[in-house]
Amino acid sequence: MAVHAGAISGLAQEDYTLIEAEHTRLRGTIDNLRDTCRNLETTRGCSECSREKLGTCRGRLVSFFYNIMDFSANHFKHEESIMGRWSQMNDECADLHRHQQAHRDILLELAALVGEGVMLDLQGSTAHAYRRLYLGVGDLFEQHERLFDDPFIRSTSGGASR
Numbered sequence: 001m002a003v004h005a006g007a008i009s010g011l012a013q014e015d016y017t018l019i020e021a022e023h024t025r026l027r028g029t030i031d032n033l034r035d036t037c038r039n040l041e042t043t044r045g046c047s048e049c050s051r052e053k054l055g056t057c058r059g060r061l062v063s064f065f066y067n068i069m070d071f072s073a074n075h076f077k078h079e080e081s082i083m084g085r086w087s088q089m090n091d092e093c094a095d096l097h098r099h100q101q102a103h104r105d106i107l108l109e110l111a112a113l114v115g116e117g118v119m120l121d122l123q124g125s126t127a128h129a130y131r132r133l134y135l136g137v138g139d140l141f142e143q144h145e146r147l148f149d150d151p152f153i154r155s156t157s158g159g160a161s162r
């Protein structure tokens, strides 16, 4: 589909706002992991924590697993729908396909991290599960934003005027 130069346009402000708000929320969730486990940035386990504290951590870990998977799947859907509209306007779909594949890969890696976290928690290493999730999820998203989300936003004309 040939696109007239006049039809090429950047993303709407609300599209940027949505993507950025979701990235901020995800960073908030990752920070919550760090703030929940007192030993996340040490190599200590849970033996110094009270039974009540450990109970809270174990309960919240299950919510983190669910929230991270659910939130990521929804965020990727939103991003892909925004990118799909932009790709149609600009007759560009190769980057979209690579980006979609990257999202699918992340969901698989997140599922593997959750699986590891469940096993660590069941083995009594709840702090280790928090540490693994915090570092793993943080790395995955930091790398994805750097390699995919940021270049996409920069490639749209509206990105320059933010």
Ligand SMILES: [Fe+2]
Pocket: 023, 075, 079, 149
């Ligand atoms: Fe994103």
Ligand SMILES: [Fe+2]
Pocket: 079, 099, 103, 144, 148, 149
């Ligand atoms: Fe993305």
